[in-house]
Structure formats: structure tokens, C-alpha cells
Amino acid sequence: MREVAGEAAILVDPRDPTAIARGITSALGPRREELVEAGRARAASRTWNDVAAEMLDVYDRASARARDSLG
Numbered sequence: 001m002r003e004v005a006g007e008a009a010i011l012v013d014p015r016d017p018t019a020i021a022r023g024i025t026s027a028l029g030p031r032r033e034e035l036v037e038a039g040r041a042r043a044a045s046r047t048w049n050d051v052a053a054e055m056l057d058v059y060d061r062a063s064a065r066a067r068d069s070l071g
Contacts, residue, residue, distance in 0.1 A: 003054050008038035 002011055012023035015022070027035055 001055075003057070003058055004051060006038075006042055008035060008042040010035070 005011065010023040010027050012019040020066070
């Protein structure tokens with residue numbers, strides 16, 4: 001999830017096998033060390049409470065959109 005990973009991940013369309021393959025290839029290729037460093041830095045600056053609060057916010061926004069679309 002973009003909210004959790006930030007710039008420390010390669011985000012792809014989970015319904016597109018070609019995009020997934022490209023993402024894996026990219027993660028194992030030249031960007032590998034960059035992603036490892038970014039992931040470690042991101043993990044060191046985060047707590048479980050931060051992540052939980054952000055996830056609750058994502059769910060709240062999704063729920064509000066669903067309610068709004070129902071009228």
C-alpha cells in the first residue's frame with residue numbers, strides 16, 4: 001500500500017501479471033539496493049501505532065466514499 005510503503009516499494013497493478021513481473025524484475029535488478037535502503041529507513045522511522053492510524057484513516061476514507069456513492 002502506498003500509504004505504508006512510501007517510496008520504499010515498487011507499486012504495481014495487482015490485477016496485471018505483466019506489471020507484477022516488471023515490478024519483480026525491477027526490484028531484483030538495479031534498484032534493489034536503493035529499495036533495501038529506503039525500506040530500512042522507512043521501517044526505522046515508523047511504529048506500529050503510526051501504521052495502524054494510517055490504515056484506519058484509509059478505511060475511514062474508503063467507507064466515506066462508499067457511503068457517499070450510495071446517496
